[in-house]
Amino acid sequence: MAHDMIRFASIRTVLRVFALLLGFFAFVSIGTRAYAASEKYTFVLVHGATAGGWEWKSTGRFLSDDGHTVYRATLTGLGEREHLNSPDIDLQTHINDVVNLILYEDLRDVVLTGHSYGGMVVTGVMDRIPERIRHVVFLDAAVPEDGMSLWDLFGGRQQDPTRFADGFMQVPWVKPDTPPPHSVKHSIKCFNQPVSYKNPAALALPVTYVAFVPRDKSAEERAKTDKSWQRAAARGWTIRTFPGGHVAQQEDPRGVATLIEQSLNDRNKPAAKAVK
Structure with a gap:
């Protein structure tokens, strides 16, 4: 017992x-x-041609609501910095804008995000200060090779005199007589200046490429013709798609904010042959 x-x-x-x-x-x-x-992460959001930091206001608010720190860069001469606009502004000016934002705010482990023309800018930033960057997201953005300009990317300068005049790009969506915020004219030098992308530390950064694909279009068909998509894939970057037009961050800011957050775990695959 x-x-x-x-x-x-x-x-x-x-x-x-x-x-x-x-x-x-x-x-x-x-x-x-x-x-x-x-x-929580630190995000630096870089807008596209003719736009400004205002274009990221809603997406930035959702990221902030999620507890992240958000910087919405506005490039010299654009957005609320329109009073500095000049045909002498070039791509290097805009790269300096973002580099100095990161350095003077002493930001580290940055999630750097570029949209459209902003892909040229963030490429230059990657090359300059890769040690400050944690992850890069190209949102429907230009993906250039080293020594390539935006015009090189799209097959050379367009000769339409109504679109390129007085040192600026003139496009239908720039309507200066409308109340702010609105797009403004953009210096041509930003499009014909080549970018540097050869720093080994920059080439090793984890990157996500996101294609905004309208619901009535095919991602597969776009992949066959989009050189930026093809370069991203050749570099081993993670490829994602998101339903929407070219400014999907304004159409669905919550969705784009979530997409950026989800991309933070993306890792590069072994690189394939480069696409010219």
Whole structure:
């Protein structure tokens, strides 16, 4: 009888210890998941041609609401900096804008995001200060090779005199008589100046390329003709698609904010042959 009682007590002790261990590991697991879910990042958002930081206001607000730190860069001569607009502004000016924003705010582990022409800008920033960057997201953005300009990317300068005049690009969506915020004219030098992309540390950064694909279009067909998509794939970057037009960050800011957050775990694959 006494022997049975001792054995029962031992079993009960073992069960109690087992329960405590289960509770401990559950606590550690929950704590780890909670930490991962609560990890916050610093985002630097770079707009496209003729636009400004205002274009990222809603997406930036959603990222901020999620607890992240957000900087919406406005490039010299555009947006609220229109008073500085000049045909002397070039791509290097805009790269300096973003580099200095990161350096003077002393930002580290930056998630650098560029849209459209902003892909040229963030490429130059990657080349200059890769040590400050955690991840890069190209949102429907230009993906150039080293020494390539935006015009090179799209097959050379267009000769339409109504579109390129007085040192600026003239496009239908620039309507200066409308109340701000609105697009403004953009210096041609930003489009014909080549970008540097040869720093080995820049080439090793994890990058996500996102193609905004309208719902009535085929991602497969676009992949066959989009040189930026093809270069991104050849470099081993993660390729994602998102339903929407070229300014999907304005059409669905919550969706784009979530997409950027989800891309942070993307990692490059082995690079393939470069696309010219």
